[in-house]
Amino acid sequence: MLRLLLSSKEFYPVRFFLASFLLSGLIILNVSAPGTAWAGDVTQAIVIEDAFGRKISVNMPVQGIVVLNSDVLEVLRSLRAQDLVKGVYSEIDKDGVFFQEFLDRPRVGSWKNANAELIADLNPSIVIAYENNPGTELEKQLSPFGIQVLRLNFYKLGTIAKEIRILSKIIGREQQGEIFAAWYGKKLDAIQKRFDYIKEKPLVYVESYSAFHTAGPGSGGHDMCVYAGGKNLADEFKVPYSEITSEWVISKQPDVIFKTIAWGNGFERKDRVFFNNVRNELAARPSWNLIPAVKKGRVHVLDSGIWTGPRAVIGVAHMAKCIYPQMFDGLDPEQIHKEYLEFFQKIPYQGVYISENLSGGAK
Amino acid sequence: MNTDCLTIKNQDMKNQYKALKYRSLVLLAAFFLIASVIAVIALCVGASSISVTDSILALIEDNGMARSIVWNLRLPRVIMALLIGIGLGTSGAVFQAVLRNPLASPFTLGIGSSAGFGAVIAIVFFNGLVNEYAVVIWAFIFTLLSSFLILGVSRYKGATAETMILTGIALMFLFSSLSSFLQYLGTKEEVHGIVFWFFGSLSKAGYREIVMSGIMILAPMPFVFRFAFDFNLMTAGDESAGALGVNVSGVRMLSIALASLMTSGAICFTGVIGFIGLVAPHIARMIFGSDNLFLIPASALIGGVLVLSADTLGRTVWLPHVIPIGIVTSFIGVPFFLYLLIKKTKEYW
CATH class of the missing domain: 3.40.50.1980 (Nitrogenase molybdenum iron protein domain)
Incomplete structure (x- = not known):
């Protein structure tokens, strides 16, 4: 029967249909597999500006973050977003007591040289790194997996409140972000205003x-x-x-x-x-x-x-x-x-x- | 008739050597003078607004702040720069002589990389950013370790120049990779510190450092000079030198050990100043010829002049910034070296 189906010219349309069916099945299977660019429910996207000044469209909701330095990890904890942290930078052990609750998270490499394969394995929505470290090769390596790299510094006083607001918006913790950024601004202003004279x-x-x-x-x-x-x-x-x-x-x-x-x-x-x-x-x-x-x-x-x-x-x-x-x-x-x-x-x-x-x- | 001819020829050669010796002594004196002039200039210039007269007066009388700046800051820096140049220049000349290789230097033999690895260990694991002696000690330990490894392999495989060079190159790559690995583990503050250490700096030079560095650099000098004639014989090849009574492997091993000690005395306190050990002996060879009796002191003096000039330029040319000495030595050394290389008509090596 199968031999007849494969050899006879009369069954060309049937064979074409079967082949298309199989191909579609394979594509669907591939798309829904974890770790691909299309994984997750993409409901909306918001556009933010990162430390590079790049406009980046971030797919919402962010379901997992890989963190490449202590500064962003500290801010995420202030925003009560510990659950989103899927992987951390390898040097975290040096601050083991301070970041105790994150010590069980997988390590993805150094703050300046992260391992793209390990990050891809964790399948986060975004990776947050400093403006200049690691290099932009990280974006190239992770883009085929649909993982976005966001550059936020959190070490420059002039931009820290703005960056807190950006991060809180991306992860849906805007209220916490506003409280934190406002507290930050208030403390700085309280010092600043005394220098007026x-x-x-x-x-x-x-x-x-x-x-x-x-x-x-x-x-x-x-x-x-x-x-x-x-x-x-x-x-x-x-x-x-x-x-x-x-x-x-x-x-x-x-x-x-x-x-x-x-x-x-x-x-x-x-x-x-x-x-x-x-x-x-x-x-x-x-x-x-x-x-x-x-x-x-x-x-x-x-x-x-x-x-x-x-x-x-x-x-x-x-x-x-x-x-x-x-x-x-x-x-x-x-x-x-x-x-x-x-x-x-x-x-x-x-x-x-x-x-x-x-x-x-x-x- | 034949005996007369030989006697005349012999006399001619003696006269030629005498003339060469005289020329070399005059040149050495000239370089000594150049080094002294640069040292005086280096003592008179800096970031503060002290006048040249006050700077010179400060050497002999107490004129307040000027004296403090000249004696406590500039003079130690000048002495340290000269010492480092002497150490690197001499050790480079020794390495090139005993290994009969123009590319041999403390750095191509892995001694610079091993010192660097020691410094990286100190910075990452032993608070080297604050405790500078941790860096010095660890850098010293690793320079000795790499020297022992080279000597050990050479002893095992026969102390040939090729064995030593290849072992040195292998160690250079090993220690460079290990340093990179530790940098990979380091925090951003530590990585900063490591980068700056590899640039080299004389900012921390003080009299205590001078004494320690001076002992390591100057103590091996008499032994090195003692071997100068043996080095000359070794340029003809190990077998010829052996036939003329030189204990080739013994001289080679001891010289490498002494030159390594001088190198570590130079770089442990200041970081990597890589170029001097390679280039100072070449410049000296182009000017003084290949007689190690003059080549070694000439390399020392030229090394001193190069490091001192580089440091003085580095700390004054872009005030108040200090351009790291490792960068400036290459800036001024490479063009000078290339100029001599192009101008030199006959083969010098």
Whole structure:
């Protein structure tokens, strides 16, 4: 019977019909298989602008997110969107105590070099990465799977509230996003408005993680300094992270010095010994005793946790209080931090984040 | 008649060598003078507004801030730059002589990569961003480790130049890959720190660093000079040198160990300044010829001049930024090297 069907010319239409039927079946099977570009119920799409300034049409609802850095993970937790996180960056273990609830999520590679295959396996709707890392090859690798790559930084003070709103819109947590962004703006405004009548701002030297590397315009550290009411020594630099000489710092005579460190985790720190050691080493650099900031004991060391990320507002509060101790006498940065961790992050307040006890508490 | 001819020829050669020796000594003195002049210039320029007169006066009298800046910041930097140049130039000359290879340098032998890997370990696992001595110690450990590996393989397979070069190249790739792997694991702050370390910097140079680095660089010098004549004989080939009484494998192994120590003394404190070890000996060879008695001190002086010039330019040409020294050495070294290479009419290697 089958041989007759295949050999006879009279059965051509039947064979054509059968072949079409089989082909259609295969296409349907393929389309509905997980991991393909057509998976999921695409009900609507919204257009957002990411950190690159690209208009991106994001398919809604977002059913899963792969997160490539700690900044976006922290914001997602503030938006109560932990359930959407399908995969995380591999370095998360370094912040294991802070991000405990995410430690069971699959790792997809480094913040600057994610593994496209692992991401495709998880079949998220979107991947959120920094503006410049990983490179745009990630978009090319993931587009055949229908996975979109969204570039949001969450480390620039000027854009963080906007990015919170964008993210909250995409994941359908607009109310939480609005509360969080408003809180953020309110805290920053409360500090900012006090500088309206300040004519001459104190000179501030900001030292990044590596010795003698400062933060100029374009870097998160510079933004923080400006938001905290300081005049950055490097405010006319064309390079965001530049090496400078000790001689230059001395010749500029900064009134305040801030140094940030990225060792361990402020959240797990119990005392200020490490910060104080770093501060003392800084003050003991050759000829730094000639700098007003060193003479007056105004050298401060900050933890990377409150430096240029979602908690930068807390860092700014600390810095503002260090730069203008009298003006911000009533400001308690630790209280802001406590509010942030307990209300938004839903984790208990703990840790030590700066070399000085500015709040007057026990630690 | 024949004896007379030979005596005259011998006398001629002696006179020629004397003239060459005299020329080389004059050239060495000239380079020493150049290095001194650049050192004085380097002491007089910087980011602060101290005048040249005040800078020079600061060396002999207490004129307040100028003295502090010159003695505490500029002078250590100048000394460190000279030391590093001397260390890299000398070790490069030694590597090229004992391995009889123009491409041999501390970096083609994997010593730079291994130091880099040590620094990366320190930055990623031992707080190297804050604790700079962790970086120094780990970089030092790995330079020694790579040297021991080269020497170990060479001892096992026979200390030929080819074995050492191939082992060195293999180690270079291994340590580079390991560094890349750790960078892959690092956070963005750590990756920043690693990148800057690989650029090289003299910003952290202080008298303590000078003493430690100086011991590692200068202590092996007498031994290296002691071998200079053996190096000359080894250029004719291992067998010829052996026939003339040189313990070829012994000299080679010890020289590699000493040159490695000098290299680690140079780069552990400052990061990778890769180009000097390769180019300083070539420049020296083009100017001084191949006699290691002069080639080695000349490489040291030229290395010192190159590093000091590069650092002085790097910290003054784009004030107040510092252009990393690893970049500037290539900027000024490569054109100079190419110029000499093109101008040189006879084969120099």
